[in-house]
Amino acid sequence: MSRFEYAPAPESRAIVDIKSSYGLFVNGQFVEATDGKPFKTVSPASEEVLAEVSEAGPADVDKAVRAARKAFDKVWGPMSGKDRAKYLFRIARLIQERARELAVLESLDNGKPIRESRDVDIPLVAAHFFYYAGWADKLEYAGVGDDPQPWGVAGQVIPWNFPMLMLAWKIAPALAAGNTVVLKPAETTPLTALAFAEICQQADLPPGVVNIVTGAGRTGQALVEHPDVDKVAFTGSTAVGRAIAKSVAGTHKAVTLELGGKAANIVFEDAPIDQTIEGIVNGIFFNQGHVCCAGSRLLVQESVYDEVLARLKRRMGTLRVGDPLDKNTDIGAINSAAQLAKIRELSQVGEDEGAERWSPECELPANGYWFPPTVFTGVSQAHRIAREEIFGPVLSVLTFRTPAEAVEKANNTPFGLSAGIWTEKGSRILWMANQLRAGVVWANTFNRFDPTSPFGGYKESGYGREGGRHGLEAYLAH
Amino acid sequence: MTTLDSGVDSLADVTSSEDRLRRFLLGLPGVDQVGAEARAATLSTRSIKTTAKQYALDLAIQMIDLTTLEGQDTPGKVRALCAKAKRPDPADPTAPQVAAVCVYPDLVATAKRELQGTGINVASVATAFPSGRSSLAIKIQDTKDAVASGADEVDMVIDRGAFLSGRYAMVFDEIAAIREAAGDAHLKVILETGELVTYDNVRRASWLAMLAGADFIKTSTGKVSPAATLPVTLVMLEAVRDYHEATGLHIGVKPAGGIRTAKDAIKYLVTVNETAGPDWLDPELFRFGASSLLNDLLMQRTKLATGHYPGPDYFTLD
Numbered sequence: 001m002s003r004f005e006y007a008p009a010p011e012s013r014a015i016v017d018i019k020s021s022y023g024l025f026v027n028g029q030f031v032e033a034t035d036g037k038p039f040k041t042v043s044p045a046s047e048e049v050l051a052e053v054s055e056a057g058p059a060d061v062d063k064a065v066r067a068a069r070k071a072f073d074k075v076w077g078p079m080s081g082k083d084r085a086k087y088l089f090r091i092a093r094l095i096q097e098r099a100r101e102l103a104v105l106e107s108l109d110n111g112k113p114i115r116e117s118r119d120v121d122i123p124l125v126a127a128h129f130f131y132y133a134g135w136a137d138k139l140e141y142a143g144v145g146d147d148p149q150p151w152g153v154a155g156q157v158i159p160w161n162f163p164m165l166m167l168a169w170k171i172a173p174a175l176a177a178g179n180t181v182v183l184k185p186a187e188t189t190p191l192t193a194l195a196f197a198e199i200c201q202q203a204d205l206p207p208g209v210v211n212i213v214t215g216a217g218r219t220g221q222a223l224v225e226h227p228d229v230d231k232v233a234f235t236g237s238t239a240v241g242r243a244i245a246k247s248v249a250g251t252h253k254a255v256t257l258e259l260g261g262k263a264a265n266i267v268f269e270d271a272p273i274d275q276t277i278e279g280i281v282n283g284i285f286f287n288q289g290h291v292c293c294a295g296s297r298l299l300v301q302e303s304v305y306d307e308v309l310a311r312l313k314r315r316m317g318t319l320r321v322g323d324p325l326d327k328n329t330d331i332g333a334i335n336s337a338a339q340l341a342k343i344r345e346l347s348q349v350g351e352d353e354g355a356e357r358w359s360p361e362c363e364l365p366a367n368g369y370w371f372p373p374t375v376f377t378g379v380s381q382a383h384r385i386a387r388e389e390i391f392g393p394v395l396s397v398l399t400f401r402t403p404a405e406a407v408e409k410a411n412n413t414p415f416g417l418s419a420g421i422w423t424e425k426g427s428r429i430l431w432m433a434n435q436l437r438a439g440v441v442w443a444n445t446f447n448r449f450d451p452t453s454p455f456g457g458y459k460e461s462g463y464g465r466e467g468g469r470h471g472l473e474a475y476l477a478h
Numbered sequence: 479m480t481t482l483d484s485g486v487d488s489l490a491d492v493t494s495s496e497d498r499l500r501r502f503l504l505g506l507p508g509v510d511q512v513g514a515e516a517r518a519a520t521l522s523t524r525s526i527k528t529t530a531k532q533y534a535l536d537l538a539i540q541m542i543d544l545t546t547l548e549g550q551d552t553p554g555k556v557r558a559l560c561a562k563a564k565r566p567d568p569a570d571p572t573a574p575q576v577a578a579v580c581v582y583p584d585l586v587a588t589a590k591r592e593l594q595g596t597g598i599n600v601a602s603v604a605t606a607f608p609s610g611r612s613s614l615a616i617k618i619q620d621t622k623d624a625v626a627s628g629a630d631e632v633d634m635v636i637d638r639g640a641f642l643s644g645r646y647a648m649v650f651d652e653i654a655a656i657r658e659a660a661g662d663a664h665l666k667v668i669l670e671t672g673e674l675v676t677y678d679n680v681r682r683a684s685w686l687a688m689l690a691g692a693d694f695i696k697t698s699t700g701k702v703s704p705a706a707t708l709p710v711t712l713v714m715l716e717a718v719r720d721y722h723e724a725t726g727l728h729i730g731v732k733p734a735g736g737i738r739t740a741k742d743a744i745k746y747l748v749t750v751n752e753t754a755g756p757d758w759l760d761p762e763l764f765r766f767g768a769s770s771l772l773n774d775l776l777m778q779r780t781k782l783a784t785g786h787y788p789g790p791d792y793f794t795l796d
Contacts, residue, residue, distance in 0.1 A: 006524065
């Protein structure tokens with residue numbers, strides 16, 4: 001019997017219409033940047049240039065903040081919650097209508113598999129807008145006082161790993177609460193944010209309520225440090241988060257930071273083994289491991305270590321790495337050359353420090369940025385690959401003997417964003433969840449997101465919560 | 479998991495006493511319902527096109543146990559079904575034959591005559607199918623009758639009442655007795671997963687049947703709803719994979735009932751491929767218990783070859 005080879009099943013690119021160049025979205029219109037140089041965004045799967053994008057300099061950022069201020073004072077701030085909700089519902093529906101196009105665009109610009117952008121990212125984006133639309137006229141019931149007020153202008157800086165989902169996490173609650181926003185997408189993944197700007201136009205959102213300024217660190221800095229920004233929201237690396245916290249210290253600005261992580265995914269001997277293996281795979285290989293809450297440290301009870309490892313390796317052998325637009329791809333491209341270099345460097349450090357490296361046989365495309373799914377065994381707490389965020393498809397495996405040791409090792413990190421527990425014993429799940437110093441603790445699952453559920457970190461993983469009722473709190477003065 | 483490991487070392491021991499069997503089955507790793515269903519749903523999103531689809535459609539046809547299990551069955555109906563099994567698509571002689579025709583014991587002889595020399599097996603349900611509510615003596619006689627009439631394969635049902643009340647040894651002994659009565663015939667053990675309800679039960683019943691000598695484990699009689707589902711089949715495929723790892727033996731899997739479209743059949747084949755592995759992509763180790771599925775497979779097959787859908791009237795009813 002011959003093998004069941006899946007023929008290529010590419011999602012069509014024809015559905016997206018990428019312009020050759022994009023301006024900034026300020027005050028409801030696309031405008032040329034005045035003081036920055038244009039830059040290119042490429043498809044990480046092929047290194048093909050997708051479009052030229054404008055870099056917003058300080059003068060451009062200033063214009064955007066002024067537009068947001070004016071919209072806040074004249075239109076969005078005074079508008080009733082019920083009317084704001086109408087706009088948000090309209091945006092949510094437009095996102096659903098254009099879901100396929102947005103998914104293809106996200107996969108092209110980011111490198112993530114279409115299966116994920118189609119089934120996870122974009123549906124969650126729409127869900128966030130629907131969810132927060134429902135809150136817009138009910139803010140006094142959010143549990144933050146009986147007359148909560150918006151901050152004013154929110155300056156938001158988001159990362160490249162979930163470009164449109166992070167945009168939704170930032171913009172939906174901000175607008176529902178009555179703030180206006182200036183958002184800077186990451187420099188390697190600006191295209192879905194610019195498509196979102198078109199959606200704002202389509203929805204007749206009043207000019208200035210949403211402004212999108214593209215650019216790199218310099219643009220982000222200008223936005224965060226702008227004196228007329230009332231609220232700063234950032235998702236990204238701990239190093240940049242620290243710099244932002246310093247820059248806003250002593251100002252009137254409110255801040256929420258969602259930073260790095262080094263989550264422990266803890267497997268007990270009584271775990272539901274087959275689903276646990278899926279959870280490990282999903283925990284670290286989902287989105288090429290470009291996930292701040294990724295389960296990058298696997299803690300396995302010693303009594304089942306051999307079996308878990310053997311099953312994990314067998315499962316990794318079935319992962320399909322390749323063209324992000326192929327509907328059967330499980331792992332896509334690494335987002336940028338810089339990120340690939342970082343993953344390679346830390347993996348080399350892992351080998352140099354004596355951990356054992358393993359990847360299944362897999363053919364990587366010749367062009368673009370690729371890294372095979374990788375597991376390191378024989379890792380100890382002292383190794384850098386057990387301490388630093390790799391932000392790639394690289395899993396470090398450690399062992400433990402008792403629940404107390406699992407907790408100790410899981411908490412022994414400067415981060416505290418998420419954790420996973422795998423056991424059939426309910427009482428142990430509850431006990432562990434109480435002990436773990438992590439904002440999100442998943443039990444018998446991993447990387448599950450829902451707009452109703454708050455998300456955020458302990459320690460150097462940041463502060464403030466996004467999602468759910470708690471996520472509203474970050475955009476309300478009380 | 480630990481139990482599985484120790485079980486692997488001493489699988490013969492496991493069945494040496496009722497107490498050991500019970501401890502082994504209860505010690506099998508649990509199945510998380512949400513996770514199992516999520517995995518099946520993800521596998522369902524695989525997109526099988528062009529050459530892969532061609533391969534899958536032809537393979538699925540060859541895996542069909544073309545089935546009629548009705549009170550109203552007659553020799554005439556069975557003869558018609560056998561004709562269809564031999565030449566599924568009258569317009570296209572390149573369409574492969576199905577694996578077997580599955581009937582009640584009293585119609586085995588009729589089917590056997592019709593299928594002589596074709597390589598298509600005759601499968602017979604037995605053991606007081608579908609409820610299994612009869613004495614062991616009658617179940618054994620039922621099986622012997624089917625085999626004596628020429629059945630190549632016997633599809634037995636387990637005693638779900640005994641299983642659900644924890645009398646695992648009784649279920650085991652019954653399967654072993656039917657195994658013996660079936661002689662050289664291939665034994666498929668129907669778990670009736672719609673009545674076992676939980677995935678933990680499905681895993682335990684799968685192991686119990688394999689330990690007792692099943693050649694195949696089969697989801698359903700088709701008389702209980704739900705019949706076959708993808709997550710249940712996934713759990714059973716994990717069981718045969720683990721059993722193979724422990725013993726080196728290949729046990730087959732047969733989802734039956736409720737699989738009506740080519741699209742569904744392809745989802746099952748993807749799940750086989752990525753769970754038990756390519757070894758199981760073989761009619762010797764994977765079957766579909768179905769009847770209406772065949773026509774949809776044939777229609778999709780024609781569509782792939784000619785570029786257009788023929789109407790349903792171009793395919794025979796049975």
